[in-house]
Amino acid sequence: MKTAINIVWFKRDLRLKDHLPLKTAIEEGLPILMIFIFEHSLITAPYSDERHWRFVVESIKDLNEQLKKYSQQVYMFYGEAIPLFEKILCYYEIKNVFSHQETGTWLTYQRDIQVKNFFKNNGIRWKEFQSNAVIRGLKNRDNWNERRNEYLSKPIEIPQLDKLKPFIIEKEILESFSADKLISSLNFNHQMQKGGETEANRVLNSFLNERHIGYTKNISRPEESRKHCSRLSPYLAWGNLSIRQVEQATIQIYKKRPSKRDLLAFQSRVAWHCHFIQKLETEPEYEFKNINSAYDNIRTEWNDTYFNAWKDGLTGYPLIDACMRCLKETGYINFRMRAMLVSFLTHHLWLDWKEGANFLAKQFLDFEPGIHFPQFQMQAGTTGINTIRIYNPTKQALEHDSNAIFIKKWITELSNLPSYLAIEPWKITPVEEISYNFHYGKDYPERIVNTELTYRQANKVLWDIKKSEASKSEAEKILSKHVKSG
Known part of the structure; x- marks a missing residue:
């Protein structure tokens, strides 16, 4: 038996x-x-x-x-x-x-x-x-916020591990489905965050007790955010922590810490976590088709040269390239820089979002499908319900990496240039090229597009569609399913 x-x-x-x-x-x-x-x-x-x-x-x-x-x-x-x-x-x-x-x-x-x-x-x-607070079978967002808050306020579930019975599986099962070869083939990279419940709690505690100070100020800065953002995203994506654990720990520390503004800002972003995952739970097609069909007939031509330059961090726009190189090496960049990468791909290079979504999913250590695909479509402007944001990478660099610290760290070709030229190397003069022993177009590539022109082109197309009756009709359906709450 x-x-x-x-x-x-x-x-x-x-x-x-x-x-x-x-x-x-x-x-x-x-x-x-x-x-x-x-x-x-x-x-x-x-x-x-x-x-x-x-x-x-x-x-x-x-x-x-x-x-x-x-x-x-x-x-x-x-x-x-x-x-x-x-x-x-x-x-x-x-x-x-x-x-x-x-x-x-x-x-x-x-x-x-x-x-x-x-x-x-x-x-x-x-x-x-x-x-977490994601509800299966949900047809709309009626009372979703209340149900989310109710779930997150319930006590943490603690399994009674001391009642576990020892269990040793049949050797034949282990041998038939052995993961040993896969595990031994993995190359462990210490530039990326380490997985595990123990490490997750260490990172959570370090953020709540110390690193959150300066969160609001540094959240958009590509270098400073590496310290002052929570860095909890991979632990949430792979379930080393539940969103309820993070929520309740934040509430507890909020009562004791003076830096309440930063903690409140963090809490407001934690609130979006399950909101976005709920979108994919309700509509799994977010992964592979425009959620607003009015945008189906744009970006129909593909350009491998553009796509490869974007993937390889060789677009000629230093902040874009620095972000991509950093992401590939460490598995992490902050939210604003992620949005900028998607914006550059879909708006300035005018490429369809789907290939880019898969590529960035591979780079993100914290790849969470329920956040990744809805966010990608939001930044690509294919929802019809969100503000169309077309990021200017030079403006972003001037605002969030004005001393080019992040840029020079990841684009060593630019490390000997003064900050203003590291941000805009196309402005270098022949005399400066000699002075800094730097040859624009050779040591670092020329810009593959002119963002002033691509901005105007993308902005017109996207807004014309957004204002169309077809887009508005689809947007109303999307709002009623994924956003509106009674």
Whole structure:
């Protein structure tokens, strides 16, 4: 007779605290198999990168270090979900599978449909729990803010880990779906943030106790934001922390700290987290089609030269190039600089957003589908409900990196130039080229477009569409589904 077990399926919830699926599974009393699946289909998806899976491995190793004293662990498997569950069924009777609901990509959405049918056909109960304040099956935003606040104010869920029963899985399952080869192939990069619940709490505490001072002043600055922004985004994206933990910790520290303005500014941005993920949960098509169809017939021509220059940080606009090089190397830039990169791609280079969305998803260590795709469309101006923002990269540099500290750090070709020339190298004179031993167009590329011209062209097209009846009609539907709240 097969041993009856419950399974806790970890996905983007790589923590032990505030984990209701784990808490509930323990309370059920059966032996628990805790798993994470490195799905081949996800690893090879166009928005996935090694940096994501390295972060996951670091996170799970941290969990397993905590679980050692309970003689338990999260097992890591490589393969696809249904074949793995089929294999487990050869050895065990799976009573229940517990997991958080996942607002992922179209790929994980389709996988979950297939897995749900598989579980149903095999008499397995799949209990999915609400993830953060994102509500499944929501048709509109009526009373959504109230429901969000109610969820975030509930007590943190603490699983009773001391009641975990030791569980050692059959060797055949481990060998058939071994993740060892994948894990050993990962190159660990110390320029990127390290994954794990322990590290997440350290970063949260350092922000709330010290680094938040200056948050409001430095949030838009590409260099200073690396310290004064929370840097919690990858820990939220991969679930090392829940948004409820961050919210409640911020409220507690707010009562004790004098720098309330910075903490309030941070809280206001935390409030947007689930708002955006809810968009993708309600309308998964955000990932691959214009949410406002009135914008379907623009940016129809593709330019590989432009796209490659943007990807490689060789556009001739120093702040654009510095941001891209920094992002590729460290997995992080602040929000304003992200918006500027998208704006440059879609407005100044006039390229469709979809390829760029996948490319930047690969670079963002904190790739969160529910934030990434709605934000990308918002910045690309394809929603019809948001203000059209066309960022001038030179103006952004003058305002937020006026001494070219960030630019020179990431574009070493410009490091010997005075700040005004590092920001606008096209203004260098022949005498200055000799003086600084710098040859514009050779040591650093010329601008691939003139943003004064591209601004006017993009602005006219986008505003003409936004003012059209077709766009307004679509925008009203979008507002009623994703924004308006009763």
